[in-house]
Amino acid sequence: MTVDIGDFTNWLRDFEGAALLRRTWGDPDWSRGARLDPALVRSLQRFQVGEDGDGAFLTGKAARAGDPVYAAAVRLFVAEEREHARLLARLIEAAGAATLPGHWTDAVFVRLRRLLGLRMELMVLMLAEVVALAYYRAVRDGADDPLAAEVAGRILADELRHVPFHRDRLRWSFRRSSRLTRVAAAALWWALLAGVVAVVVADHGGALRGVGVPGTVFVREVAAGFRAVVAGVMWPSGRSGAGDSGVEYQSGAGHGGTGRAEGAGTAAVRSRGDRGTVG
DSSP: OOOOOOOOHHHHHHHHHHHHHHHHHOOOOGGGOOOOOHHHHHHHHHHHHHHOSOOHHHHHHHHTTTOHHHHHHHHHHHHHHHHHHHHHHHHHHHTTOOOOSOOHHHHHHHHHHTSSOHHHHHHHHHHHHHHHHHHHHHHHHHOSOHHHHHHHHHHHHHHHHHHHHHHHHHHHHTTTOOHHHHHHHHHHHHHHHHHHHHHHHHHHHHHHHHTTOOHHHHHHHHHHHHHHHHHHHHSOOSSTTTTHHHHHTOTTOSSSOOOOOOOTTSGGGSOTTTSOOOO
């Protein structure tokens, strides 16, 4: 019997290429130290908790999905998330603070992700990825500290690839679903996003204002990106990169930012499931 699986070979190559780039770049210069507003430190501490973890449940579900190439790509995705946690931990340390052992928002999020199968886990995970795009762009463009801006920029470059990676798998998983199923799933997805964004704005509003992004602006940016994701998953146009313009978030715009380059991964936001890797 032939197993119907998506083609994630180019995504695997993309993750392998990104890992090589990270080894080539090396770490930021931590000796510079970081001078951060206390609200931003507290916010980064909570995001660091969310980035940490071994990803065992996700990698296990991916391994059972029947596509060894996709499973290998997921393992590299998890490795990137753990690298984000390490970078944030070093940044927090450079600011003279310590990481947190845990946070209630992360505990709730993890429980929600583990409720059902791979598709539900990816749908919940996508909420965090879309929020992370807006958050790390805000820190990159609005933080006065060069080290914080560099770390946020590095993480953002990875997140710009994570969103279309998960979108491609979710698009494939909904390919045979009825329109009614898609509409219901999209409505539930939006409801979950509303709850997540409300918690993020309440929990991180002070830090966001400190980097020049009011809560209302943050919500609009997240919603715009998520709208493109939902369209790309539930109602793809049939051409490569459906909805990509919203996912890209118009590099360097939106917060009166510095216009720093996104780094490796900006051009790579386009769907690897549909076309070759960039570069």
